[in-house]
Amino acid sequence: MSESVSPAQPRPAGYPHGVPPLLALEGVSKYFPGVVANENVSLAFYPGEIHALLGENGAGKSTLMNIVTGLYRPDRGELVLDGYGVSFDGPDAAIAAGIGMVHQHFKLVPRFTIAENLALGRRDMRGILSRRKLVAFARREAEKYGFAFDVEARVETLSAPEQQRVEIVRVLGRGARLLILDEPTAVLGPSEVSELYAALRRFRADGGAVILISHKLEEIMALADRVTVLRRGRVVATHLAGSLSPQALVAEMIGHAPVEALPAPEPLAVDPDRETISLRDVTMRDESGRLRVHPVSCDIFRGEIFGIGGVTGNGQVALAEMLAGLRHPDTGRILVAGQDMTGRPVAAFVEMGIGYVPQDRLRQALAPALGATENAALRVFRTPPVGGRFLWNEDAATRYARLLIDEAGIALADPSRPVRGLSGGNQQRLVLARESRIASRFLVACYPGRGLDLGAMETMRSALVALRNTGRGVVLVSEDLDELLALSDRIAVMSGGQVKAILGRGEATREDIGALMSGHGSGSR
Numbered sequence: 001m002s003e004s005v006s007p008a009q010p011r012p013a014g015y016p017h018g019v020p021p022l023l024a025l026e027g028v029s030k031y032f033p034g035v036v037a038n039e040n041v042s043l044a045f046y047p048g049e050i051h052a053l054l055g056e057n058g059a060g061k062s063t064l065m066n067i068v069t070g071l072y073r074p075d076r077g078e079l080v081l082d083g084y085g086v087s088f089d090g091p092d093a094a095i096a097a098g099i100g101m102v103h104q105h106f107k108l109v110p111r112f113t114i115a116e117n118l119a120l121g122r123r124d125m126r127g128i129l130s131r132r133k134l135v136a137f138a139r140r141e142a143e144k145y146g147f148a149f150d151v152e153a154r155v156e157t158l159s160a161p162e163q164q165r166v167e168i169v170r171v172l173g174r175g176a177r178l179l180i181l182d183e184p185t186a187v188l189g190p191s192e193v194s195e196l197y198a199a200l201r202r203f204r205a206d207g208g209a210v211i212l213i214s215h216k217l218e219e220i221m222a223l224a225d226r227v228t229v230l231r232r233g234r235v236v237a238t239h240l241a242g243s244l245s246p247q248a249l250v251a252e253m254i255g256h257a258p259v260e261a262l263p264a265p266e267p268l269a270v271d272p273d274r275e276t277i278s279l280r281d282v283t284m285r286d287e288s289g290r291l292r293v294h295p296v297s298c299d300i301f302r303g304e305i306f307g308i309g310g311v312t313g314n315g316q317v318a319l320a321e322m323l324a325g326l327r328h329p330d331t332g333r334i335l336v337a338g339q340d341m342t343g344r345p346v347a348a349f350v351e352m353g354i355g356y357v358p359q360d361r362l363r364q365a366l367a368p369a370l371g372a373t374e375n376a377a378l379r380v381f382r383t384p385p386v387g388g389r390f391l392w393n394e395d396a397a398t399r400y401a402r403l404l405i406d407e408a409g410i411a412l413a414d415p416s417r418p419v420r421g422l423s424g425g426n427q428q429r430l431v432l433a434r435e436s437r438i439a440s441r442f443l444v445a446c447y448p449g450r451g452l453d454l455g456a457m458e459t460m461r462s463a464l465v466a467l468r469n470t471g472r473g474v475v476l477v478s479e480d481l482d483e484l485l486a487l488s489d490r491i492a493v494m495s496g497g498q499v500k501a502i503l504g505r506g507e508a509t510r511e512d513i514g515a516l517m518s519g520h521g522s523g524s525r
């Protein structure tokens, strides 16, 4: 038996003494070649608490969760479950112990129905089942956790918030007592956020424990009972939430007082002769034939930040992918600086100076198994000095990568190591630096703030403003209304694949935009 929690870590308020934590980490360390990912971490998670983990990119949060969910073994230290030492020899052992993780990229099978996904991996649902039984089981599961689904819908037809709910029900249905969520509100609109909070509070009231990884301080303040701050792999402190100001938490996280907030960009002088990306009645259908983008026409100017807002899954990404040449419209035309680019390959868009930061950096923008050098050069390997007509110049590529890595402010021991080992924030920095160099005319960025800590977020936002101030156009797809309002010269609001309105700076309030996002309200174009 063991219950050693360091005195620096207060128990949750009102928690009875003598009851062991559901899970405790004792002196846990994990090292990668040349990197201390976690060092001597001691932490306890109690039944009936929501415990937030806060830390800059690379602070070691994901590594710690990989240990807790049985993906990695600690190099030193111990896990203690219900007061007894345990060692997980893989993810299944952690699941059997009641530890479940809701990942940022959901682990659902897209072609299966909700019911099939919920039954997957369940011991009590093995063997051949009738459709009726499967449906009845899935409905029971959804109701048990307070959600209503059409359980026969295929997961690939669901929006991101719906998929998240299915994932939560799936993880809880497999008996999770400790639920880990990694940036869960990243894919949610405002009303869905309150629904998620309510579900987590219900789980807590029933004695469940939640680990919440989040960079959003308001979210932590609203939801968490305790907060642990990690810095460079070590625990800085654990606090009762509410006993500290957000500023003090930030200072603890970064090790010094936070920097000044971003100044608002200068107002935009719209010059009608300025180069544009122009969409002319573009439409797009997805693989199942559903109209994802209704006829959209608009001109996006160089020298502006053009925000695209909406609840995730309302056509924003499809529109962004068309602007960057990754997808072709089914009908309509795309013009860049007056040239018809409809149907041209991605490389032609790169040559026209259009950079693209996709939503899913690791899978869409990077080759995970390759090093930072190759990844830095990935989109310019045909362009001198890195590539010529016949040759790939290794030395030039390394120099170019070094330059980008310095520009991105990433501390890297060895740029030839696979980028999958970089923290999410560093992957994002690398992609943003690479694409900003390509973007001599326009940068299209989808959810560039996702996964970034506060410091990195400010750096990213300043970088977008700097691009705009040097005459480049920036298309910013974001679900963060405050970010859109702070940065955008104009905001297009999408709902159901339609652009509901294009609003100039100061033309609309948060509430107006929120109403347009949910398909209500009207605005000027």
Ligand SMILES: Nc1ncnc2c1ncn2[C@@H]1O[C@H](COP(=O)(O)OP(=O)(O)OP(=O)(O)O)[C@@H](O)[C@H]1O
Binding pocket: 032, 033, 035, 036, 037, 055, 056, 057, 058, 059, 060, 061, 062, 063, 064, 420, 421, 422, 423, 424, 425, 426, 451, 453
């Ligand atoms: N598989 C790996 N191989 C090598 N280094 C790794 C690996 N996984 C993580 N690291 C390194 O360990 C450190 C901690 O990374 P980790 O991903 O745990 O941080 P994080 O707090 O989750 O960051 P983020 O908020 O950016 O996701 C980083 O320096 C990272 O580069």
